[in-house]
Amino acid sequence: MKIVVDFDLCESNAICMQIAPDVFEVRDDDFLYVLNENPDESDRGRMEECVQRCPKQAISLED
Amino acid sequence: MARQSIHIVGASLAGIRAAEALRRRDFRGRIVLIGAEHQLPYDRPPLSKQVLAGNWDTDRIQLTKPEKLEELDLDLRLGVSATGFDLDSRTLSTSDGAEAVDGLLIAAGARCRTLPGAEDLGGVHVLRDLDQAMALRAELDEGPKRVVVVGAGFIGAEVAATCRERELAVTMIEALPTPLGRVLGEQMGEVCAEVHRQHGVDLRTNVGVDRLETGGDGRVAKVVLRDGAEIDADIVVIGIGVTPNTEWLEGSGLTLDNGVVCDATLLAAPGVTAAGDITRWPNYRFDEVMRVEHWDNAIEQGIHAAERLLTDDLDAQPFTPVPWFWSDQYDRKIQLAGRVRPDDDVEIVTGTLEEHRFAALYGREGKLVGVLGFNRPRHVMQYKTMIENGTSFTDAIAAEV
Numbered sequence A: 001m002k003i004v005v006d007f008d009l010c011e012s013n014a015i016c017m018q019i020a021p022d023v024f025e026v027r028d029d030d031f032l033y034v035l036n037e038n039p040d041e042s043d044r045g046r047m048e049e050c051v052q053r054c055p056k057q058a059i060s061l062e063d
Numbered sequence B: 001m002a003r004q005s006i007h008i009v010g011a012s013l014a015g016i017r018a019a020e021a022l023r024r025r026d027f028r029g030r031i032v033l034i035g036a037e038h039q040l041p042y043d044r045p046p047l048s049k050q051v052l053a054g055n056w057d058t059d060r061i062q063l064t065k066p067e068k069l070e071e072l073d074l075d076l077r078l079g080v081s082a083t084g085f086d087l088d089s090r091t092l093s094t095s096d097g098a099e100a101v102d103g104l105l106i107a108a109g110a111r112c113r114t115l116p117g118a119e120d121l122g123g124v125h126v127l128r129d130l131d132q133a134m135a136l137r138a139e140l141d142e143g144p145k146r147v148v149v150v151g152a153g154f155i156g157a158e159v160a161a162t163c164r165e166r167e168l169a170v171t172m173i174e175a176l177p178t179p180l181g182r183v184l185g186e187q188m189g190e191v192c193a194e195v196h197r198q199h200g201v202d203l204r205t206n207v208g209v210d211r212l213e214t215g216g217d218g219r220v221a222k223v224v225l226r227d228g229a230e231i232d233a234d235i236v237v238i239g240i241g242v243t244p245n246t247e248w249l250e251g252s253g254l255t256l257d258n259g260v261v262c263d264a265t266l267l268a269a270p271g272v273t274a275a276g277d278i279t280r281w282p283n284y285r286f287d288e289v290m291r292v293e294h295w296d297n298a299i300e301q302g303i304h305a306a307e308r309l310l311t312d313d314l315d316a317q318p319f320t321p322v323p324w325f326w327s328d329q330y331d332r333k334i335q336l337a338g339r340v341r342p343d344d345d346v347e348i349v350t351g352t353l354e355e356h357r358f359a360a361l362y363g364r365e366g367k368l369v370g371v372l373g374f375n376r377p378r379h380v381m382q383y384k385t386m387i388e389n390g391t392s393f394t395d396a397i398a399a400e401v
């Protein structure tokens, strides 16, 4: 599973970071960094929650 | 308790997220999802933003992919309205007929209020659903000479901003002395007013609309204000708030009071829960009975109300979120988390009001109760966490964020 963020849509509101701080981090420069682009398949539930909870629909998962 | 089937009324944000939560919790029974609109569940926030601006096609606002929908294995009934419910006999009436229900989740949302006499007038719009957004967008495409927005709440403000981006002349009318003054307090409301004026909106505050006048062709031509001022208008957009869609529940045996009244766990009656804009419930965290009209709330509440239907009363948890929403206006991202009142203490912790980029904390009785951010999305989330943790106002102000 690969995490893809559309940075044109992302507004750095850190919702995803609240759900998965080990995967997403919004730093002091107010940009989102993806810390782990290929989370383990066992983590799919949490990643899907990030996809759903992102108000900008900026996150997608590629298999 | 083993539930056989669950009916969900309202196939929008709260309804679809509830259906997904049921399957995630391994509910194998029948899920009937009933929605009055003909479209598959779609997202509303872009309607006043990217869709209205003409930047997004409607296929970008789907809330679920078709293959995901397939997996959910729903009995999906689009274009069908619930018309009545009887709690005693547990009968749900719809435009397709009546049927017995086991679990019921009410997620019928809200609709726009309008001005008396405005319904039948051409050129007058409200904005809640996709059809309304497309109708308004089509009229904006024709390049009206002036758009008058009635109400400077969040939806009105976003419509005004989108119209200005399209370089249309905009007058916005607000009955209160400052836009959102009752929500954010006077000082912050004044910042919102300034943002609109800087972007060329003719903002009139502290004055109500007396009437809309037509030019004789059945279309609106003029907005007349209570102070006698007359504004020529090709298009009028009314953004004066919403009414929960509860009419079909009158006489059902459920308690209605500007929404479906639930207990702290979102239960409205045995085996009946509610979620989203239609729901009124006591949020213990703020010691307040509230109805919240925010996107994130509809999701969280949809999930909680779904799980509540699968949980025994003794194990049920209260729903105690810190409400949070955003609004995009011009190049500003405005976000508010918490429950703020106009008379709360306010402290700017980062940035300045002048540059319209700041985070402001709201305190009450020594506690942090809210945070407002203008282009400070990360800060808002971090202070939201502090609200969740019950941080004191002084500690929040002192915190390094």
Ligand SMILES: Cc1cc2nc3c(=O)[nH]c(=O)nc-3n(C[C@H](O)[C@H](O)[C@H](O)COP(=O)(O)OP(=O)(O)OC[C@H]3O[C@@H](n4cnc5c(N)ncnc54)[C@H](O)[C@@H]3O)c2cc1C
Residues within 6 Å of the ligand: B009, B010, B011, B012, B013, B014, B015, B034, B035, B036, B037, B044, B045, B046, B047, B048, B080, B081, B082, B083, B107, B108, B109, B110, B111, B127, B128, B129, B155, B245, B248, B275, B276, B277, B278, B292, B293, B294, B295, B296, B298, B324, B325, B326, B327, B328
């Ligand atoms: C233009 C616009 C912009 C917004 N922007 C933001 C934003 O920037 N940030 C934010 O936080 N929030 C925003 N919101 C609010 C957010 O979209 C709502 O809080 C959310 O849609 C609520 O979801 P819901 O499922 O409770 O209700 P709704 O989305 O209102 O859905 C209810 C559904 O139930 C259906 N229904 C009603 N009655 C019946 C019946 N009797 N039988 C069957 N179906 C029925 C309706 O047709 C509708 O499809 C915006 C809303 C709008 C309209």
Ligand code: SF4
Residues within 6 Å of the ligand: A005, A009, A010, A011, A012, A013, A014, A015, A016, A017, A024, A026, A032, A053, A054, A055, A056, A057, A058, A059
């Ligand atoms: S939730 Fe979405 S918008 Fe927010 S930081 Fe994550 S990707 Fe960006």
